[in-house]
Amino acid sequence: MRQEVIDKIKSLGLAGYNLSNEVPYDDSGNELYVKNPKTIYIDNVQTTVEPVVTTLDGLSINQDTTSVTVYFSVDAKNVPSNYTSTISSLRTIKDTISFDGSVNRNCSISTLYEGDLLVSQVEYNFIRIT
């Protein structure tokens, strides 16, 4: 799925941003997306499985949530003019990523400040019942 997210973002053709194949690891105290502004990083896939239905005879029906988070940073003092449209574009790809049996897809966007950088996180969640 991570590669598919990379491909989808690449197909968006986001002007002014680079797209990295690396995961956003911590390099000498700084995550790569802090060290390299305007470069988009996609983290590894995270999954959680939790029961949604349990029965008295031991049946457990689970909710399987698969998440992928995208990170990038921009100059907080001089935010790129296409920042808002970039976020909007990233938001749209949640419905185009293939995920069999998906019953719910959501995308949450959050920001935080690291020094003079505005760090944006775009998290895609795909939920299915197993």
Added chain:
Amino acid sequence: MAYIYPAPGVASKQVTLSLTDSAGTLTGNLSVAALQDVTVNAANDVFTWTQLDTASKNQIATTATNSLAMNLVLDKETFFGTGDGQYSSASTVAAAGIFGMSTLKTRVSFSLYMGDESDGTEGITLTGSGYITGLAPTVSADSPVWVSPITITVDGDYTVDDTATP
């Protein structure tokens, strides 16, 4: 003292519900799988009257309304039967399924094993007979698993047995 501790998923220690046809028209029995919860209702009606020589109301218990209320996850064969929905030609309880017996207004005999006791001994079994009602299978995007309430309205008394094996 021994509390009743059903052990979900542990054979012969968990809550089980078995149904048969009281009239014997449908043969065999149906073990109801995937129960989420069970409520045993034994609600006495109360007759209340007042007297001019008493400061409080007088009450006396009259007849009880008994029922079993449950929710279950829909298992195709348990709910719709093994007879592919051909309820009218079903010859067994398993073939009719819960939905079929509700449709056919079958008077069912039930046996509810409540689970083992805390001291490891076998627990209570409630038996009785009644009719299946209250089916309302539901599914939604937020809860994409078919779940249905089911009520067995009991005709008459419960019988409590602490010697029956599950």
